[in-house]
Amino acid sequence: MDNLFSEGLTLMAFGMGFVFVFLTLLVFATGIMSRLASRYLPEPAAKAPKARPQPAAAGTASNNDELVAVITAAVHKYRK
Amino acid sequence: MDNLFSEGLTLMAFGMGFVFVFLTLLVFATGIMSRLASRYLPEPAAKAPKARPQPAAAGTASNNDELVAVITAAVHKYRK
Amino acid sequence: MDNLFSEGLTLMAFGMGFVFVFLTLLVFATGIMSRLASRYLPEPAAKAPKARPQPAAAGTASNNDELVAVITAAVHKYRK
Amino acid sequence: MEKLLELWQASGIYNISFGQLTMMIIGLVLLFLAIRKNFEPLLLVPIGFGGILANIPEAGLAMSAVENAIHFAKPEVLQNLAHVLGVSGTDVHELAHVYHNSNASTHAAAALVAQDAGYSNGMLYNFYTIAIASGAAPLLIFMGVGAMTDFGPLLANPKTLFLGAAAQFGIFATVLGAVALSAFGIMDFSIQDAAAIGIIGGADGPTAIYVASMLAPHLLGAIAVAAYSYMALVPLIQPPIMRALTTEAERKISMSQLRHVSKVEKIMFPILLLILVALLLPDAAPLLGMFCFGNLMRECGVVDRLSDTAQNALINIVTIFLGLSVGSKLSADKFLDLQTLGILVLGIVAFGIGTACGVLMGKLMNKMQGGNAINPLIGSAGVSAVPMAARVSNKLGLEANPQNFLLMHAMGPNVAGVIGSAVAAGVMIKFVG
Amino acid sequence: MEKLLELWQASGIYNISFGQLTMMIIGLVLLFLAIRKNFEPLLLVPIGFGGILANIPEAGLAMSAVENAIHFAKPEVLQNLAHVLGVSGTDVHELAHVYHNSNASTHAAAALVAQDAGYSNGMLYNFYTIAIASGAAPLLIFMGVGAMTDFGPLLANPKTLFLGAAAQFGIFATVLGAVALSAFGIMDFSIQDAAAIGIIGGADGPTAIYVASMLAPHLLGAIAVAAYSYMALVPLIQPPIMRALTTEAERKISMSQLRHVSKVEKIMFPILLLILVALLLPDAAPLLGMFCFGNLMRECGVVDRLSDTAQNALINIVTIFLGLSVGSKLSADKFLDLQTLGILVLGIVAFGIGTACGVLMGKLMNKMQGGNAINPLIGSAGVSAVPMAARVSNKLGLEANPQNFLLMHAMGPNVAGVIGSAVAAGVMIKFVG
Amino acid sequence: MEKLLELWQASGIYNISFGQLTMMIIGLVLLFLAIRKNFEPLLLVPIGFGGILANIPEAGLAMSAVENAIHFAKPEVLQNLAHVLGVSGTDVHELAHVYHNSNASTHAAAALVAQDAGYSNGMLYNFYTIAIASGAAPLLIFMGVGAMTDFGPLLANPKTLFLGAAAQFGIFATVLGAVALSAFGIMDFSIQDAAAIGIIGGADGPTAIYVASMLAPHLLGAIAVAAYSYMALVPLIQPPIMRALTTEAERKISMSQLRHVSKVEKIMFPILLLILVALLLPDAAPLLGMFCFGNLMRECGVVDRLSDTAQNALINIVTIFLGLSVGSKLSADKFLDLQTLGILVLGIVAFGIGTACGVLMGKLMNKMQGGNAINPLIGSAGVSAVPMAARVSNKLGLEANPQNFLLMHAMGPNVAGVIGSAVAAGVMIKFVG
Ligand code: NA
Numbered sequence A, B, C: 001m002d003n004l005f006s007e008g009l010t011l012m013a014f015g016m017g018f019v020f021v022f023l024t025l026l027v028f029a030t031g032i033m034s035r036l037a038s039r040y041l042p043e044p045a046a047k048a049p050k051a052r053p054q055p056a057a058a059g060t061a062s063n064n065d066e067l068v069a070v071i072t073a074a075v076h077k078y079r080k
Numbered sequence D, E, F: 001m002e003k004l005l006e007l008w009q010a011s012g013i014y015n016i017s018f019g020q021l022t023m024m025i026i027g028l029v030l031l032f033l034a035i036r037k038n039f040e041p042l043l044l045v046p047i048g049f050g051g052i053l054a055n056i057p058e059a060g061l062a063m064s065a066v067e068n069a070i071h072f073a074k075p076e077v078l079q080n081l082a083h084v085l086g087v088s089g090t091d092v093h094e095l096a097h098v099y100h101n102s103n104a105s106t107h108a109a110a111a112l113v114a115q116d117a118g119y120s121n122g123m124l125y126n127f128y129t130i131a132i133a134s135g136a137a138p139l140l141i142f143m144g145v146g147a148m149t150d151f152g153p154l155l156a157n158p159k160t161l162f163l164g165a166a167a168q169f170g171i172f173a174t175v176l177g178a179v180a181l182s183a184f185g186i187m188d189f190s191i192q193d194a195a196a197i198g199i200i201g202g203a204d205g206p207t208a209i210y211v212a213s214m215l216a217p218h219l220l221g222a223i224a225v226a227a228y229s230y231m232a233l234v235p236l237i238q239p240p241i242m243r244a245l246t247t248e249a250e251r252k253i254s255m256s257q258l259r260h261v262s263k264v265e266k267i268m269f270p271i272l273l274l275i276l277v278a279l280l281l282p283d284a285a286p287l288l289g290m291f292c293f294g295n296l297m298r299e300c301g302v303v304d305r306l307s308d309t310a311q312n313a314l315i316n317i318v319t320i321f322l323g324l325s326v327g328s329k330l331s332a333d334k335f336l337d338l339q340t341l342g343i344l345v346l347g348i349v350a351f352g353i354g355t356a357c358g359v360l361m362g363k364l365m366n367k368m369q370g371g372n373a374i375n376p377l378i379g380s381a382g383v384s385a386v387p388m389a390a391r392v393s394n395k396l397g398l399e400a401n402p403q404n405f406l407l408m409h410a411m412g413p414n415v416a417g418v419i420g421s422a423v424a425a426g427v428m429i430k431f432v433g
């Protein structure tokens, strides 16, 4: 009986302790990260990537390409 | 030979018998259910639930919430 | 050492050889297929099938049917 | 030069057997029927393609690791397998025969030997094991079908359930036909085979595959192909029978509009059906349980995202695997057999008898209700083949009377037929499974 | 006639036990709560339905092949099983008991015997093995939840993580309560059971199922039902506690608008969290790893098609299987037990203590920051139950001050609570797993 | 206090090895390349994240149950394992070594021992077993790619298949390079390793993963990372080679518009390709069979819901699991090796040679057709890397002549390259598999 109860107490002490330690560290790490991000990687720079529309895994974007090709070919003819 | 054929006959007799018994019971049960439903749970009452839009399994509806919060904050400011 | 290298050489010779034989056969087969297709199965005939809208695997298209039935019933009444 | 010979001797042309060639042509015919003739393409395209893949010589896509090991017949591997299987010689036919008739632990031991020798299960064999042998794929498809089914017309007129019951006579008459063929020595079907063949008359793909996988896996390919082909042929098979058994006057009967069915009734019906199944026929519980679950998700209105997935992404994924897996059973040694011919003949007989019984029951019910209440044409929809059979009823009704719209009335027996054949499946699994 | 008797003796009515009947009614009640009362329907509809399926007599849907073989008790099968299990007699209860306590190789051998005798695993048993026993389903749901979670409010005010930490006290207090019940001889919970019960207080379905499947699979059904039911009851459980612990003045506190959070911060947060987990608590790595992966897919902006699938098709498919699998644990012999009552009581205590600690921590933080910066009502959201608990905070805030919009401020502790209970889960798996 | 020590000694910081730290940094670099530099993010985000997860100390996510049991080294568990593995001592390195070299039945027995001791397979290990070791994931991705591929440009000008053939020389030249490195004692690659490395030059992710999983699973991580990285680098790697090998006049060649390709041709092409594969190279049947199946579903027009699922939900789900599974092979002991450096160098050589051979074949074909019919720039697209390589051809064409649109002309060799490398894969599996 005593044994089980003390196990429970230990679990509570270490569990809550660990949760607080972990989340406290996370508070600090997040703060540092946010400060670094706002200093070295301000918003506009961050928005620059992610331009290209994504094809599927190793897939073909041939539909788009076809469209592009058709349009460009049309433009090409028109200019002649 | 006889044995296989009589097995087939038994299967037919019991199979068709059971199908009819089962579906007859279902006809009666459905009839009773429909009568009970129309008496005790008429249509308008039945429509009442299913109001809340459903979030994903244990998920966050933060997008909606964000929208709501932005709008309410805007309204809030405007009124000041 | 010699053995491994000769294995590599064999693999290269047979591999490239086979790739070329295979794709050459494919060029010819494709050419024949295209010619047969354009002669015996010209475009309009090819477009004919695929009319029916597809229900799910063994599924019910009862929604469409319901719509059709409601509309036809309405037309029916109107004409009386 | 030696390598060139090796490549040639490993090629398909060198190894192809007449049976494999025939099966590949049959696969192409199935693809043609599916693509050009619109024969249940969602199933017959994967089945046909899977059939071709399964018969590619030397690729062993539909074979287990042990079968592949026996096929390639390296002496030391055969000796190890013979040791595990308890066979004295290393004759490949004897090994294959003993392997197929050995128990589960011997199977497992042989699989380890083949794996050690570097052989692995073919892709289609794996798909079959996971999708069909486990029973999962037909059940998941049934869940999706449940999520697509509207029981409204059935609830508006529950008596149409009798039409769905009568049409199941096709199943059992065919069972009798199959055992008769065996009894007279024409074919060699066991009672299990006969039951699995009969279920073709249920006109329900997943039910047929589920029953065949449990009672007669060696006939699964032929049964599935027959079931889906005849379902596609419903517009050709049913009309002559329907015309022969009804009078012009009967076909002209116009049915009164169906009453409105409330949401509560639709929610409670799948639960009611589940309880009846649970109390009366536990062997039908997997099939009808998943069907009711799908339907409850559809109707309850609070899990629409699950219902949508069950009707789309999930059923499509499962259909792909199910079709390829069925195709894996189209191997020459099992399909090119007199039995397949028997299955095809019995299958169409089953469809015909089911249609006839449905129509006759419709005539009987019409007579009992005064002769002007029920158009017997809706009886044929009791075989299921949802929604094709209901459309056929509607078409014949319009032919007789251009103001006669039977579609919604035929949807009742149509979905009743799904329940009916699942109940019949449960009875057969109970008695001969 | 004999067959008729056989059919009757195999029917559900003939075989149903009182426990099975009770469990089927409980399943119906769960469906009622889910459909009519909107109790977390996405989980409780499949769980309730699965519970009914699992209790259909003779169907054995939730039983393994060996359990089915023992249930049907054919003498020669029992003898073979007794041989494999090393038991002298063929008493079914003894066989079942020895089977459940035997090691993995004996299990495998018994499974082969049952398979040879023609028995197979029930459908729900297979689903449970693949979805839950492997740990896969809760982890994939957690990935999807990660892909749906916006850490913006948390990043704007990281101190709200403390609120998410405080609310986890409910978990550990409940563990203590459970061991106390055992210590005083009222119940009989092991420390593993106690830990699994405590996690109900985490108010996070997938975390609760994951922990229960590892520490106390026999309690999984009751724990999952309690967790989802109480999450649905959050709007009833939390408000009285929140009102009792706060003053009117505190509830009126208006919080300043959250700062804008940049895309880079949102991308880096899941990586930062993953690294902290990796360095400090590897046992939480599966749960938080998948959560962070889902969130990174959401925020990184270059894999939107994967993120969409994780939030829709994949999470829906997994939810269907997870729900049915949890339902398979609602068998009479495990659920109809005093322990379940204990679990239900302890679960609600856990929710209450978690709520209270969150609010008290909110009061403390408010005091430390001058008394007008933090509305303690957002503390209760630290239990998670996303987004219900945050909505409750918002509602009580609006009651006190109609201009007081707490929703976004409460989302911070709300998602912090998800992290907090996953960390708590990791600690418990580490210490008692 | 003791518990505190235990917690500390089980933490990542305490246990992390230099190799694990390095691999976690490599994982972060892959994430950076994927997210910021758009290096094939759909694969490299899951691979990079999986690599980090696999290297979390003590979590054992990429390890089997037996490896985890050996890692935690409880004396009695080690003794049981030693007994099963037939080792006298309990030295962990010896046990691990014997385990990795033991046969399938010993593996199975060791797994049961580990399971009895409470150890289980890591999550990523399970994903790898199901997704990659079975061969399923690359094949399903290939099916999806087939469903996304338009063979129109290829059918309009089938001779571009020769360009796709020529570019495969990169694969075999690299095989020769790898065996040369071994022959001169610089590296230690077997012929299987060499073949798997060569396939990087095929510029096709799923093909590379499929071949590597069959011929050299220990190199899979490095090969997959190299393949996807170089595919992302195609716009940097190819242009200098293309400019060096062509004259300004050649780059200016304008190609005549492609003829219209009928629907029937598009439907028949995948069937034709399948038959050729079946007859000539059964070892390529799984890869090209699934590719043709996907393409047939796309083109046949009667199974659009299956085709949509294959291109979206299914390929996305499989990509998530494939990526994480590949990441599980990024363990320090396998990746931080001189071999990886060799693989990276050989991989880029393969890309370069393939590009060059494609361009040279283009020049040859142009000469043979009068010197003004084929722009050699489209030859480089023969390596595949669909559609990146075709875009590069188009871009260089526009540079030389702003009216010169090569995109559609380059799509022909581009998809021909996919077929070409699958054929090459089949030959290598046949000869050295
Ligand atoms: Na039917």
Ligand code: NA
Residues within 6 Å of the ligand: E201, E202, E203, E204, E382, E383, E384, E385, E417, E418, E419, E420, E421, E422
């Ligand atoms: Na929580």
Ligand code: NA
Residues within 6 Å of the ligand: F201, F202, F203, F204, F382, F383, F384, F385, F417, F418, F419, F420, F421, F422
């Ligand atoms: Na290629």
